[in-house]
Amino acid sequence: MRQASGSITIETSGKGLVEWTDRAASWVAEQGMAEGLLTIFCRHTSASLLIQENAAPEVRDDLAAYFERIAPEDRNAYDHDDEGPDDMPAHIRTALTDTHLSIPLFGGQLMLGTWQGIYLFEHRRRPHRRTVALHLIGE
Amino acid sequence: MRQASGSITIETSGKGLVEWTDRAASWVAEQGMAEGLLTIFCRHTSASLLIQENAAPEVRDDLAAYFERIAPEDRNAYDHDDEGPDDMPAHIRTALTDTHLSIPLFGGQLMLGTWQGIYLFEHRRRPHRRTVALHLIGE
Amino acid sequence: MRQASGSITIETSGKGLVEWTDRAASWVAEQGMAEGLLTIFCRHTSASLLIQENAAPEVRDDLAAYFERIAPEDRNAYDHDDEGPDDMPAHIRTALTDTHLSIPLFGGQLMLGTWQGIYLFEHRRRPHRRTVALHLIGE
Numbered sequence: 416m417r418q419a420s421g422s423i424t425i426e427t428s429g430k431g432l433v434e435w436t437d438r439a440a441s442w443v444a445e446q447g448m449a450e451g452l453l454t455i456f457c458r459h460t461s462a463s464l465l466i467q468e469n470a471a472p473e474v475r476d477d478l479a480a481y482f483e484r485i486a487p488e489d490r491n492a493y494d495h496d497d498e499g500p501d502d503m504p505a506h507i508r509t510a511l512t513d514t515h516l517s518i519p520l521f522g523g524q525l526m527l528g529t530w531q532g533i534y535l536f537e538h539r540r541r542p543h544r545r546t547v548a549l550h551l552i553g554e
Numbered sequence: 555m556r557q558a559s560g561s562i563t564i565e566t567s568g569k570g571l572v573e574w575t576d577r578a579a580s581w582v583a584e585q586g587m588a589e590g591l592l593t594i595f596c597r598h599t600s601a602s603l604l605i606q607e608n609a610a611p612e613v614r615d616d617l618a619a620y621f622e623r624i625a626p627e628d629r630n631a632y633d634h635d636d637e638g639p640d641d642m643p644a645h646i647r648t649a650l651t652d653t654h655l656s657i658p659l660f661g662g663q664l665m666l667g668t669w670q671g672i673y674l675f676e677h678r679r680r681p682h683r684r685t686v687a688l689h690l691i692g693e
Numbered sequence: 694m695r696q697a698s699g700s701i702t703i704e705t706s707g708k709g710l711v712e713w714t715d716r717a718a719s720w721v722a723e724q725g726m727a728e729g730l731l732t733i734f735c736r737h738t739s740a741s742l743l744i745q746e747n748a749a750p751e752v753r754d755d756l757a758a759y760f761e762r763i764a765p766e767d768r769n770a771y772d773h774d775d776e777g778p779d780d781m782p783a784h785i786r787t788a789l790t791d792t793h794l795s796i797p798l799f800g801g802q803l804m805l806g807t808w809q810g811i812y813l814f815e816h817r818r819r820p821h822r823r824t825v826a827l828h829l830i831g832e
Contacts, residue, residue: 471634616772
């Protein structure tokens with residue numbers, strides 16, 4: 416049994432979902448393990464992680480629109496807006512989705528379903544560089 | 555230290571929460587470990603996982619009703635409805651709950667609290683067969 | 694490779710977020726590992742876990758206020774109120790946030806971002822003693 420640690424930087428172009436399944440799978444493949452557990456951890460409080468459908472692109476737009484409705488930019492709704500009107504909604508959307516994900520590895524493959532992709536969900540208006548820590552344990 | 559991998563198929567009868575705590579605990583018991591970490595991963599984007607109270611059945615109904623209200627079936631609200639009006643709400647409800655859960659094992663027991671059960675949350679109207687991948691590491 | 698298990702009790706004073714990053718980090722430091730995976734698991738269905746910004750205190754108040762709005766105390770909205778009007782909203786808020794978190798450890802440090810803290814989110818009105826199970830695997 417052994418473990419591997421690393422990190423991946425994801426460039427975002429403002430609000431929305433960025434798929435990075437291939438980069439996660441490549442990093443896992445480089446570690447040369449057949450069975451184990453991958454954990455990915457987003458080191459930010461205004462971007463988050465999500466497993467979502469990777470077939471229809473409308474799903475991503477509908478999801479983004481949904482979170483705009485459920486946690487809207489609204490200066491009257493929040494005390495905290497140090498970094499602008501998208502600051503507090505970003506923290507809320509992060510709380511409602513995931514900061515970390517763990518995915519089993521078996522037969523050298525991540526156990527994602529046929530339609531599942533790994534996404535970083537950017538919640539700020541401006542482009543950001545986001546760092547995700549990766550940890551793999553297995554053999 | 556060693557690890558075990560497996561999967562469980564859960565039959566659903568349409569929308570709602572299905573408890574499968576006993577099946578998870580049985581699988582763990584079969585692996586014969588005393589201490590470790592169980593990770594369960596739902597391989598679908600229109601069903602999800604949840605730890606919830608397993609005492610009062612009204613909790614499950616109230617939870618299901620809540621998600622109907624917060625992410626309603628509404629053809630006008632979403633672009634994506636390839637598989638019907640329950641398609642996009644299913645993805646949203648999955649995003650708001652969990653695709654994976656990790657539960658420590660100690661003294662041969664999952665560290666669930668007294669009132670905690672493991673649920674699969676089906677978000678589609680029709681019955682489905684759902685696959686959950688399991689991974690246990692420990693000794 | 695080895696593992697360590699433990700638990701931490703967190704006293705809450707009613708609804709709101711309680712930061713306990715330092716206690717988690719201290720427990721991890723005591724285990725003397727450099728690289729691994731920490732998993733924390735909240736053994737309750739009316740309190741949850743959250744990674745959130747630990748700089749501006751307004752963030753915590755805004756988050757708490759948001760969940761009051763999105764999952765309000767409203768006797769007419771739920772069938773289940775065995776333990777009072779804060780009972781069912783507590784389960785819903787738990788479902789929307791996290792029951793467990795996994796955080797990679799590298800170089801002897803939890804891979805939290807600069808502004809990330811670990812919080813217990815109490816959803817009941819009255820003070821409670823909450824138990825969080827901890828599991829660390831690595832070396």
